[in-house]
Amino acid sequence: MLKKKITLKHIARELEVSISTVSKALKNSEEISRETKEKIQAFAKLYNYKPNNIAISLKNKRTKNIGVVIPNIVHHFFTTVIRGVEKYANTKGYNVIVCLSDESFDKEVINVELLANGSIDGFIMSLSSGTQKENDYNHLKEITEQGIPLVLFDRITSEVECDKVIIDDALGAYLATKKLIEQGRKRIGIITTADYLSVSKSRTKGYLKALKEYGVNEDKELILKMPSMDVDGQLIQDFIKNSKVDAILTVNEIFSIYGMQVAQDLGFKIPEDISFIGFTDGLLSKYANPSLTSIAQHGERMGEISAEMLIQKIESEDEEETYQTKILEPTLIERNSTIN
Amino acid sequence: MLKKKITLKHIARELEVSISTVSKALKNSEEISRETKEKIQAFAKLYNYKPNNIAISLKNKRTKNIGVVIPNIVHHFFTTVIRGVEKYANTKGYNVIVCLSDESFDKEVINVELLANGSIDGFIMSLSSGTQKENDYNHLKEITEQGIPLVLFDRITSEVECDKVIIDDALGAYLATKKLIEQGRKRIGIITTADYLSVSKSRTKGYLKALKEYGVNEDKELILKMPSMDVDGQLIQDFIKNSKVDAILTVNEIFSIYGMQVAQDLGFKIPEDISFIGFTDGLLSKYANPSLTSIAQHGERMGEISAEMLIQKIESEDEEETYQTKILEPTLIERNSTIN
DNA sequence: ACAGCTTCCGAAAACGATTTCGTGTTAATA
DNA sequence: TATTAACACGAAATCGTTTTCGGAAGCTGT
Numbered sequence: 001m002l003k004k005k006i007t008l009k010h011i012a013r014e015l016e017v018s019i020s021t022v023s024k025a026l027k028n029s030e031e032i033s034r035e036t037k038e039k040i041q042a043f044a045k046l047y048n049y050k051p052n053n054i055a056i057s058l059k060n061k062r063t064k065n066i067g068v069v070i071p072n073i074v075h076h077f078f079t080t081v082i083r084g085v086e087k088y089a090n091t092k093g094y095n096v097i098v099c100l101s102d103e104s105f106d107k108e109v110i111n112v113e114l115l116a117n118g119s120i121d122g123f124i125m126s127l128s129s130g131t132q133k134e135n136d137y138n139h140l141k142e143i144t145e146q147g148i149p150l151v152l153f154d155r156i157t158s159e160v161e162c163d164k165v166i167i168d169d170a171l172g173a174y175l176a177t178k179k180l181i182e183q184g185r186k187r188i189g190i191i192t193t194a195d196y197l198s199v200s201k202s203r204t205k206g207y208l209k210a211l212k213e214y215g216v217n218e219d220k221e222l223i224l225k226m227p228s229m230d231v232d233g234q235l236i237q238d239f240i241k242n243s244k245v246d247a248i249l250t251v252n253e254i255f256s257i258y259g260m261q262v263a264q265d266l267g268f269k270i271p272e273d274i275s276f277i278g279f280t281d282g283l284l285s286k287y288a289n290p291s292l293t294s295i296a297q298h299g300e301r302m303g304e305i306s307a308e309m310l311i312q313k314i315e316s317e318d319e320e321e322t323y324q325t326k327i328l329e330p331t332l333i334e335r336n337s338t339i340n
Numbered sequence: 341m342l343k344k345k346i347t348l349k350h351i352a353r354e355l356e357v358s359i360s361t362v363s364k365a366l367k368n369s370e371e372i373s374r375e376t377k378e379k380i381q382a383f384a385k386l387y388n389y390k391p392n393n394i395a396i397s398l399k400n401k402r403t404k405n406i407g408v409v410i411p412n413i414v415h416h417f418f419t420t421v422i423r424g425v426e427k428y429a430n431t432k433g434y435n436v437i438v439c440l441s442d443e444s445f446d447k448e449v450i451n452v453e454l455l456a457n458g459s460i461d462g463f464i465m466s467l468s469s470g471t472q473k474e475n476d477y478n479h480l481k482e483i484t485e486q487g488i489p490l491v492l493f494d495r496i497t498s499e500v501e502c503d504k505v506i507i508d509d510a511l512g513a514y515l516a517t518k519k520l521i522e523q524g525r526k527r528i529g530i531i532t533t534a535d536y537l538s539v540s541k542s543r544t545k546g547y548l549k550a551l552k553e554y555g556v557n558e559d560k561e562l563i564l565k566m567p568s569m570d571v572d573g574q575l576i577q578d579f580i581k582n583s584k585v586d587a588i589l590t591v592n593e594i595f596s597i598y599g600m601q602v603a604q605d606l607g608f609k610i611p612e613d614i615s616f617i618g619f620t621d622g623l624l625s626k627y628a629n630p631s632l633t634s635i636a637q638h639g640e641r642m643g644e645i646s647a648e649m650l651i652q653k654i655e656s657e658d659e660e661e662t663y664q665t666k667i668l669e670p671t672l673i674e675r676n677s678t679i680n
Numbered sequence: 681a682c683a684g685c686t687t688c689c690g691a692a693a694a695c696g697a698t699t700t701c702g703t704g705t706t707a708a709t710a
Numbered sequence: 711t712a713t714t715a716a717c718a719c720g721a722a723a724t725c726g727t728t729t730t731c732g733g734a735a736g737c738t739g740t
Contacts, residue, residue: 002487005457007696018720023698033718048482054403054458055696058394058725065437065459073419074623083413086440090447095454097405098438100426107430114435117345118394118726119405142388147342257627264629283414287597289604289629347726358690363728373688395726398695458696685738694728702721709714 006047015043057118065095066310067120069111071103071128071155072229075252076282077299078126081153084303085124092311094121103229105130109139116142122149122310124303127157129229132196135159149313151306154297155198156325163309164325165302169199172295172330173206173249176277179332180247181214183339185275189222189245191236191255193229200251203279207249231255237262246274247338253278253285256292260337276337290336298328346387355383397458405435406650407460409451411443411468411495412569415592416622417639418466421493424643425464432651434461443569445470449479456482462489462650464643467497469569472536475499489653491646494637495538496665503649504665505642509539512635512670513546513589516617519672520587521554523679525615529562529585531576531595533569540591543619547589571595577602586614587678593618593625596632600677616677630676638668 008026012019017036025032025040026049032040043049057063068085070078086096097120101108108128115123123143131137137159144150150162173190180188190207193200208218224239226232231254240248240262250256256278260270268274270290278285281296305326348366352359357376365372365380366389372380383389397403408425410418426436437460441448448468455463463483471477477499484490490502513530520528530547533540548558564579566572571594580588580602590596596618600610608614610630618625621636645666 003485005486008698009696019697020699020721021719024719027698031718036718050453050457052398052458052696053454054394054398055725056698058392058398058695058727059697059699061725063394073423076623079413079419082438083440086438095437095439095459097435098422098426099435100423113390114393117390118392119435145343146345254623254627261627261629283416283594284623284627287594287601287624287628289601349726359727360691360729361689363726364689367728371688376688392726395695396728398697398725399727399729401695682740683738685736687734687736689732689734691730691732693730696725698724700721700723703719705717705719707714707716710712 005052006044006049007052008049011040011043011047011049015040062314063119063121064093065097065120066307066314067097067099067111067115067123069099069101069108069115069123069125071101071126073098073100075280076284077154077280077297080282080299081126081303081306084300084305085307086303087300088304088307089311092307094307094311101128101130103129105134105136112139112143116146116148120148121314122151124151124153124306124310126153127155127198129155129193129197132157132198133194135196149310151310151313153302153306157198161321161323163313163323165306165309165328166199166325167297167302167328167330169202169330170206170209172279172297172332173203174210175206175330175332176249176293176295177207177210178213179334179338180249180275180277181210181216183247183275185247187219187222187243187245188216188247188249189224189239189243191224191226191239191248191250191259193226193251195225203249203251226255231258233258233262237266240266240268240274248274248276250276250278253280253282253292253294256294256337257284257288260288260290260292271336271338275339277332281331281333285333285335288337293335293338294333296331296333298331302328345392346389347392348389351380351383351387351389355380402654403459403461404433405437405460406647406654407437407439407451407455407463409439409441409448409455409463409465411441411466413438413440415620416624417494417620417637420622420639421466421643421646424640424645425647426643427640428644428647429651432647434647434651441468441470443469445474445476452479452483456486456488460488461654462491464491464493464646464650466493467495467538469495469533469537472497472538473534475536489650491650491653493642493646497538501661501663503653503663505646505649505668506539506665507637507642507668507670509542509670510546510549512619512637512672513543514550515546515670515672516589516633516635517547517550518553519678520589520615520617521550521556523587523615525587527559527562527583527585528556528587528589529564529579529583531564531566531579531588531590531599533566533591535565543589543591566595571598573598573602577606580606580608580614588614588616590616590618593620593622593628593632593634596634596677597624597628600628600630600632611676611678615679617672621671621673625673625675628677633675633678634673636671636673638671642668
């Protein structure tokens, strides 16, 4: 009943030729006579022969797999990146191995070390918050030292030399803040996370830059730093209640969505009393009520570019150690959470 | 500069012993003398030796990879399943290779065939809509015939004999409909998709069963079948405008969220004039405004169970061909889109 | 002093494929 | 007829690991 996979050896034995002959015949080598080739090819097709990927990987020292290690999969942004990576990788014949670090340094290290032992030809990664907090990148330095190509996206670090893809986070925050100022907002707050997260830091910077440009002084009371990536409802509620903001920029969409709910519960009208802009532009932004003005991070594009850069490095012969950082432009998408 | 990975051969040459000795020493074999083992182990640690996964896979004919093929990654449900699979698989030392079929029959076949050639020890899959439409499962039959374990979840078929994990879709729809009836709703509509999707069919069945139980006759005008998984705004708008429904059940959350927006734009109050219940209970349901009463599909649990069943099959010696279908109970989560 | 045991280690096959090189046969050329 | 070239194929190494088997020492006991 069990139709086990057939190998070159089986074909060779059955047809009374050598394994080499079978191998060559199936690659249509000129070395083999027409009739022998036809015989072998027919037999192979009949028994649905497909070469064993593992054996080929071992021989070629190339797996045609790329490893994607991301902090989580719940944030819509990361799933769109996966989509982009998949899309491009597939056209080039690569599979995608997805590993979740779960925002944990230890899990990230484990995943990387596991995959680095031959399972993949290169990595696409976004740092876990744990890793950014520890500020320890030895696991990444090791793989680059071994010559395994690596592309970091979104959550990156200058500690590791490799290709990188990010959006201009500061610019995104700057544009959003500017938009709010120009709409007449006077007290613009920001809900961000701890500074060790590279993106949050940049976004806060862009926010401050815009304020400065318009002569608004930084006000610590308008900056709420969430201790983790999770929503702390109480903190947001207190912030909205006490800070007298008339606009809020958040570093992800969940903070905004949650903020809007709190604000509405407190009787504020959106966008009249308080307007909101969030980062990421995922499904939530589009379907929230009111819909959320947001800064698109172009995750799918980011995934495609990452995959393209990685595969380019994987397949390039020369060991030129030149790395580039691609910076995508964020896009402000206006919806009903700001005046339009 | 490049610190290439070290192999058994390198160690053997350097320490002037045989490869076999090195291999055994690193496994702490009793065959090797204490001093030789210590010497080899120290050397291996110093040069950070890690065995090559590919070589081991070839030798053992086991990759410690499991392939997950899903229709898309945008639906929150599938990402939660991935999480569950990852979670369980990692505890057992397995990696997860994710492939997206993009709802396409062809892409599903390609992915399966690629992975089946040695890359993975087993499959966890949910059928693409294209596959369910074509009703062609030869690619799956082939892998099961080869003895490769397969677990189907959510979108399954009776055409293939294998382990399966689903929620009781009919029950979910039944419970939701019953809830609506008991809340006094008189004209309960359903927004579903074409019948070839196994889950939509079951859910419609549950909906009809509840109606029948309460003596309500089926009314074709209350059933909207969307031609695809995508939201067709016009259809939904016409449906809400013309059908005079006072409650709507939808087979996913996006249809509900979209429906709520349309209803609100038309001046209906939710839940007073129209109440909504949607399947899936993703982020959208929780953060929508009003928040959406929904039927939780327990994706993460489903992923865990799928992984558990698969790994159990992979690691069991006996070739017993007994397959089971696990049916999870859906949970109705009440929020503000229904009266509470 | 010699059979019989341990103890410790290496040779070789195996997993499944690719590829280089060599060789026997035949046909073409001098 | 002798030489050579073209053709068709096979042997063997290789990728990195595991594992079986056998054998060389050294030791024990009689």
